[in-house]
Amino acid sequence: MTGALIAREVRRGLHGSAWLPVAFFLLVATIVPFAVGPDARLLARIGGGALWIAALTAALLPIERLIEPDRADGVLDQLAMAGIAEEASSAAKIAGHWLTFGPMLLIAAVPGSFLVGLDSAALVRSLTSLAIGTPALAALAVAVAALTAGLPRAGSLAGLLLMPLAVPLVIFGAAATGDGESSALMLEAAVALLTIAGAPFVAGAAIRAART
Amino acid sequence: MSRLLKGERLALVRGGRLLFEDLDVELDAGEALHLTGPNGCGKSSLIRLVAGLLRPNAGRVERADAALADDSIALDRELPLGRALAFWKGPRLVEAMSTLDLDRLAHVPVRLLSTGQARRARLARVMASTAPLWLLDEPLNGLDRDGVQRLASAVAAHRSGGGAILAASHMPLGDGWRTLEMGQ
Numbered sequence: 506m507t508g509a510l511i512a513r514e515v516r517r518g519l520h521g522s523a524w525l526p527v528a529f530f531l532l533v534a535t536i537v538p539f540a541v542g543p544d545a546r547l548l549a550r551i552g553g554g555a556l557w558i559a560a561l562t563a564a565l566l567p568i569e570r571l572i573e574p575d576r577a578d579g580v581l582d583q584l585a586m587a588g589i590a591e592e593a594s595s596a597a598k599i600a601g602h603w604l605t606f607g608p609m610l611l612i613a614a615v616p617g618s619f620l621v622g623l624d625s626a627a628l629v630r631s632l633t634s635l636a637i638g639t640p641a642l643a644a645l646a647v648a649v650a651a652l653t654a655g656l657p658r659a660g661s662l663a664g665l666l667l668m669p670l671a672v673p674l675v676i677f678g679a680a681a682t683g684d685g686e687s688s689a690l691m692l693e694a695a696v697a698l699l700t701i702a703g704a705p706f707v708a709g710a711a712i713r714a715a716r717t
Numbered sequence: 718m719s720r721l722l723k724g725e726r727l728a729l730v731r732g733g734r735l736l737f738e739d740l741d742v743e744l745d746a747g748e749a750l751h752l753t754g755p756n757g758c759g760k761s762s763l764i765r766l767v768a769g770l771l772r773p774n775a776g777r778v779e780r781a782d783a784a785l786a787d788d789s790i791a792l793d794r795e796l797p798l799g800r801a802l803a804f805w806k807g808p809r810l811v812e813a814m815s816t817l818d819l820d821r822l823a824h825v826p827v828r829l830l831s832t833g834q835a836r837r838a839r840l841a842r843v844m845a846s847t848a849p850l851w852l853l854d855e856p857l858n859g860l861d862r863d864g865v866q867r868l869a870s871a872v873a874a875h876r877s878g879g880g881a882i883l884a885a886s887h888m889p890l891g892d893g894w895r896t897l898e899m900g901q
Contacts, residue, residue, distance in 0.1 A: 517793070520795060582785070582787075582791065583785070583842075586783065586785050587805065716771060
């Protein structure tokens, strides 16, 4: 059943608007040179951080479609009736969501890195950092989506909730794009691992608590 | 006779209001129990409680495997009905769809189904499962006369096969049902 759940998430993601976060990501990356000016050295220095901010904002877009439609339609109840723990269905949602979100974002990060003037070494570091960070962003998105499902103005609330939670990830992720020597990448991986491991439990508890 | 559902001294508070307390509910194989009572007396809540989706404030529930048909359709709206139902992996899906005359709708997207057809789809998911205990919340809502008859024969077949049914409804469900009047 877990495989079917992941496949369902991927299908829903692609059927919906999988390109939207990617377009948003590229748009934010495009805005950066306009905002800070065309100074190539300055851009290259802040470019990795800019990509991370772009990735974080892109992660906000799909939140409203991750949990709420399934809660409102009773899919989460039927999954529970089928004997699937809320934690397991949340983990499947995280995996399925990342599959429609992560790889496309990584592909978009290649043109994105040119927009912010990164050289090829910095591009590789950024891709590594985003490859490690996007599963954690997907996990955070699912957890926050579960926490805000069914609330009025859930979208804006989810943004307020997700951004602070993503701070450690952004700190180490952005640092890892700039300096290959430091241990930022290891710390980013540790934060990502913690997030991915914890998110299904947060989401599962939130789904149960939201039942009426 | 095997016991499929046993709820003892159940109490449920929702939104600060006591819906029921000291409620006992039991179902043996082959039995069917009809929950009646005025709006808001806790019929649907009792069904969700038995399903395990709500926790009782007091008492405990033991039950066999159950399948639930309530107000939520829980099917992917953009998929054709056949594929959407197949997601739930009911072993008796083909049989259930023909019992409820849904065969000819297998290729119709779920979002285009009428109220009554969507109700049949929910019942089909329950019938397709092998769960011995059926939990039906207002199963007759939206069903036409043909649908009501098909449901009645499916219920009879399920009972003679050793299953049990707990249903909440404002309408009479037919012969052979025990009635539990709630909200008194």
